[in-house]
Amino acid sequence: xxxxxxxxxxxxxxxxxxxxxxxxxxxxxxxxxxxxxxxxxxxxxxxxxxxxxxxxxxxxxxxxxxxxxxxxxxxxxxxxxxxxxxxxxxxxxxxxxxxxxxxxxxxxxxxxxxxxxxxxxxxxxxxxxxxxxxxxxxxxxxxxxxxxxxxxxxxxxxxxxxxxxxxxxxxxxxxxxxxxxxxxxxxxxxxxxxxxxxxxxxxxxxxxxxxxxxxxxxxxxxxxxxxxxxxxxxxxxxxxxxxxxxxxxxxxxxxxxxxxxxxxxxxxxxxxxxxxxxxxxxxxxxxxxxxxxxxxxxxxxxxxxxxxxxxxxxxxxxxxxxxxxxxxxxxxxxxxxxxxxxxxxxxxxxxxxxxxxxxxxxxxxxxxxxxxxxxxxxxxxxxxxxxxxxxxxxxxxxxxxxxxxxxxxxxxxxxxxxxxxxxxxxxxxxxxxxxxxxxxxxxxxxxxxxxxxxxxxxxxxxxxxxxxxxxxxxxxxxxxxxxxxxxxxxxxxxxxxxxxxxxxxxxxxxxxxxxxxxxxxxxxxxxxxxxxxxxxxxxxxxxxxxxxxxxxxxxxxxxxxxxxxxxxxxxxxxxxxxxxxxxxxxxxxxxxxxxxxxxxxxxxxxxxxxxxxxxxxxxxxxxxxxxxxxxxxxxxxxxxxxxxxxxxxxxxxxxxxxxxxxxxxxxxxxxxxxxxxxxxxxxxxxxxxxxxxxxxxxxxxxxxxxxxxxxxxxxxxxxxxxxxxxxxxxxxxxxxxxxxxxxxxxxxxxxxxxxxxxx
Amino acid sequence: xxxxxxxxxxxxxxxxxxxxxxxxxxxxxxxxxxxxxxxxxxxxxxxxxxxxxxxxxxxxxxxxxxxxxxxxxxxxxxxxxxxxxxxxxxxxxxxxxxxx
Numbered sequence: 001x002x003x004x005x006x007x008x009x010x011x012x013x014x015x016x017x018x019x020x021x022x023x024x025x026x027x028x029x030x031x032x033x034x035x036x037x038x039x040x041x042x043x044x045x046x047x048x049x050x051x052x053x054x055x056x057x058x059x060x061x062x063x064x065x066x067x068x069x070x071x072x073x074x075x076x077x078x079x080x081x082x083x084x085x086x087x088x089x090x091x092x093x094x095x096x097x098x099x100x101x102x103x104x105x106x107x108x109x110x111x112x113x114x115x116x117x118x119x120x121x122x123x124x125x126x127x128x129x130x131x132x133x134x135x136x137x138x139x140x141x142x143x144x145x146x147x148x149x150x151x152x153x154x155x156x157x158x159x160x161x162x163x164x165x166x167x168x169x170x171x172x173x174x175x176x177x178x179x180x181x182x183x184x185x186x187x188x189x190x191x192x193x194x195x196x197x198x199x200x201x202x203x204x205x206x207x208x209x210x211x212x213x214x215x216x217x218x219x220x221x222x223x224x225x226x227x228x229x230x231x232x233x234x235x236x237x238x239x240x241x242x243x244x245x246x247x248x249x250x251x252x253x254x255x256x257x258x259x260x261x262x263x264x265x266x267x268x269x270x271x272x273x274x275x276x277x278x279x280x281x282x283x284x285x286x287x288x289x290x291x292x293x294x295x296x297x298x299x300x301x302x303x304x305x306x307x308x309x310x311x312x313x314x315x316x317x318x319x320x321x322x323x324x325x326x327x328x329x330x331x332x333x334x335x336x337x338x339x340x341x342x343x344x345x346x347x348x349x350x351x352x353x354x355x356x357x358x359x360x361x362x363x364x365x366x367x368x369x370x371x372x373x374x375x376x377x378x379x380x381x382x383x384x385x386x387x388x389x390x391x392x393x394x395x396x397x398x399x400x401x402x403x404x405x406x407x408x409x410x411x412x413x414x415x416x417x418x419x420x421x422x423x424x425x426x427x428x429x430x431x432x433x434x435x436x437x438x439x440x441x442x443x444x445x446x447x448x449x450x451x452x453x454x455x456x457x458x459x460x461x462x463x464x465x466x467x468x469x470x471x472x473x474x475x476x477x478x479x480x481x482x483x484x485x486x487x488x489x490x491x492x493x494x495x496x497x498x499x500x501x502x503x504x505x506x507x508x509x510x511x512x513x514x515x516x517x518x519x520x521x522x523x524x525x526x527x528x529x530x531x532x533x534x535x536x537x538x539x540x541x542x543x544x545x546x547x548x549x550x551x552x553x554x555x556x557x558x559x560x561x562x563x564x565x566x567x568x569x570x571x572x573x574x575x576x577x578x579x580x581x582x583x584x585x586x587x588x589x590x591x592x593x594x595x596x597x598x599x600x601x602x603x604x605x606x607x608x609x610x611x612x613x614x615x616x617x618x619x620x621x622x623x624x625x626x627x628x629x630x631x632x633x634x635x636x637x638x639x640x641x642x643x644x645x646x647x648x649x650x651x652x653x654x655x656x657x658x659x660x661x662x663x664x665x666x667x668x669x670x671x672x673x674x675x676x677x678x679x680x681x682x683x684x685x686x687x688x689x690x691x692x693x694x695x696x697x698x699x700x701x702x703x704x705x706x707x708x709x710x711x712x713x714x715x716x717x718x719x720x721x722x723x724x725x726x727x728x729x730x731x732x733x734x735x736x737x738x739x740x741x742x743x744x745x746x747x748x749x750x751x752x753x754x755x756x757x758x759x
Numbered sequence: 760x761x762x763x764x765x766x767x768x769x770x771x772x773x774x775x776x777x778x779x780x781x782x783x784x785x786x787x788x789x790x791x792x793x794x795x796x797x798x799x800x801x802x803x804x805x806x807x808x809x810x811x812x813x814x815x816x817x818x819x820x821x822x823x824x825x826x827x828x829x830x831x832x833x834x835x836x837x838x839x840x841x842x843x844x845x846x847x848x849x850x851x852x853x854x855x856x857x858x859x
Contacts, residue, residue, distance in 0.1 A: 736855030739789070743781050 037141035059120030107161030110555030210284015217277030267330030286318030303406030338378025338472030345371030383460030397530030449533035488624025765806035
């Protein structure tokens with residue numbers, strides 16, 4: 001294991017305090033807003049937006065601090081448990097609960113720093129944008145409160161140092177997503193109440209499937225890892241003390257890798273299962289096939305929500321989770337990850353080409369891009385960095401695209417159908433410019449942010465395939481370039497249909513206008529980041545096409561990202577083939593790691609995936625643009641004829657592969673059917689049992705009542721009656737006449753005397 | 760005359776008293792019947808005293824009974840007066856409130 005301890009950094013206390021303030025500011029804002037927001041001037045939007053401004057400043061400042069620490073040769077990781085910014089959850093309250101200690105704290109490493117800055121920046125500009133976009137909404141203050149609490153959850157998720165707290169914030173985000181998608185369902189003047197209500201319900205239930213998987217995965221690591229670890233300690237294969245369960249990321253990475261190393265580099269089967277369960281969480285949250293169905297429907301929410309939650313932050317949390325749990329993933333899991341991601345990328349891109357709703361296109365685009373990230377992570381350690389980098393760049397340009405789409409919708413008075421737009425570039429020049437920049441970026445135009453990350457992903461896929469041929473890398477290699485081509489096509493289709501050509505609907509065109517300053521500023525800044533975000537990658541500003549970069553990789557590097565874990569020994573994920581080769585050299589762990597890296601370099605000399613990937617991505621870019629130009633700008637090929645020529649295939653795609661219908665027919669029908677069966681069982685068997693018991697009880701009661709009435713009461717009455725009868729006889733003697741008494745007395749005396757005399 | 764003659768008179772007197780108590784409709788006669796019974800017992804005391812050594816005990820009892828009868832007559836007459844006030848009658852058959 002290479003010695004990385006000198007790379008550790010500890011932050012001073014005041015910087016931890018700053019980091020702790022990051023999630024707390026929106027939380028405090030939420031509390032103020034939910035109770036008093038309605039009575040504040042402007043319904044409190046300035047308060048939360050200013051709070052987010054502070055958060056943005058802190059996150060960006062801390063980002064540069066982190067960058068300062070990480071310059072040179074790698075990463076820094078700092079956990080605040082040591083520094084007093086953590087606590088033992090549940091432990092102090094119940095000291096008698098042996099072994100149930102859940103220490104939690106803040107974790108701030110390269111990946112966290114990058115993600116935190118992205119969330120801070122995007123959140124602030126979405127808040128700013130919302131002050132214009134949501135103006136006049138009936139539930140304006142509630143909207144701001146919810147979006148603020150969502151930001152709290154996302155920031156907390158990024159700062160969590162253990163998977164349990166990550167999960168808690170993960171669920172909180174799910175709830176806020178539900179509330180925000182359903183924003184208009186509570187607005188009696190909205191004409192889409194039902195759709196909004198159905199969409200938020202669908203989003204919540206679908207992601208719940210993934211969340212349940214994640215919970216299983218967490219529980220398996222908590223319980224099975226110490227079990228296996230202690231077993232190996234007993235066998236003498238690991239020289240360490242016995243351990244208990246933990247949720248802490250650092251400990252999980254290290255212990256899992258120790259178990260794998262003691263196993264001779266092979267992942268135990270339970271770890272593969274648990275890894276698949278954790279990936280299930282990503283599938284749900286990041287809208288991967290087959291749980292992607294909620295994300296397009298989630299567009300019922302207000303556009304700023306789509307931009308922030310369903311493009312930049314929450315859906316990226318699934319990818320972030322993969323980054324946090326990467327050392328726990330076995331090669332089998334990674335193959336599945338790559339296959340699912342690659343398939344989703346292509347699959348969603350095809351649907352994106354057929355949608356006419358401007359937000360719908362972007363929704364499918366988001367699914368597709370998330371597929372890129374997931375597939376990239378599945379392609380191995382180099383892909384991991386590429387995927388996480390794409391997560392960062394995508395957050396900027398996709399949130400900008402959504403906000404620009406929101407600006408268009410706002411300008412066109414809530415018209416979302418692209419067929420009714422057209423020629424808007426003169427009326428909305430700023431929106432047009434921003435959207436064009438970000439479309440070029442997402443398409444992978446050189447020098448734009450998306451180029452660097454997407455190129456890197458395709459390179460990782462190619463490299464992964466050449467080193468470790470399996471279904472996952474093969475799927476990624478085949479699907480990702482195709483998906484990249486379609487990405488370009490549908491983005492330019494959107495641009496041409498919306499901003500070029502002649503106005504197609506006079507009513508919409510007459511009222512079209514540029515948005516107010518707070519919206520244009522937000523999209524302009526995000527577009528700038530979407531343009532320049534890629535330079536985070538570059539080492540030499542003078543050679544912008546250089547494939548090796550440091551800006552991002554300085555902070556997020558697969559070799560040093562997980563302290564105490566040597567991926568070359570255990571996983572190297574996707575490059576596992578090189579491990580036996582390296583091990584054959586013998587020698588120290590450090591030497592082996594170096595040998596593996598050399599081996600890698602040797603591979604890359606023979607076949608340079610970067611050049612191939614760059615050529616491939618440029619080719620698909622040009623094909624995509626050319627197609628879009630021919631069909632939607634110059635109108636040489638009539639789209640109707642093209643779709644007609646595609647025939648049944650087009651219908652199939654335009655109906656989203658009938659997945660919603662399939663889910664409706666299988667899962668939902670199945671659930672309803674199951675519920676009907678359960679109802680029948682309830683009504684007939686369970687209720688029947690209860691009713692039978694009741695009836696038996698009732699019958700017994702009747703018998704008991706009869707017995708009481710006739711036997712017990714009869715006896716009592718008999719005694720009473722006898723006494724009464726006796727009394728009424730005795731009463732005859734009680735006449736009250738003295739003379740009679742005297743007569744009786746005399747008669748008695750005579751009787752006694754007679755008796756005496758006769759005996 | 761022997762003891763039986765005294766006792767015969769006493770029995771007659773007692774029987775007459777009892778019959779008087781039972782049969783008469785006026786409460787004064789009932790009182791008179793009681794006096795007769797008391798006198799019958801006095802005769803018995805006197806007779807037994809005489810034929811049993813002639814001490815003082817029997818005579819003392821007779822004197823005691825006479826005094827007791829006088830007191831009883833005084834109390835009884837007061838009761839009779841009250842009964843008359845209450846029932847406007849001196850018939851013992853009508854003063855039957857004791858039945859209740």
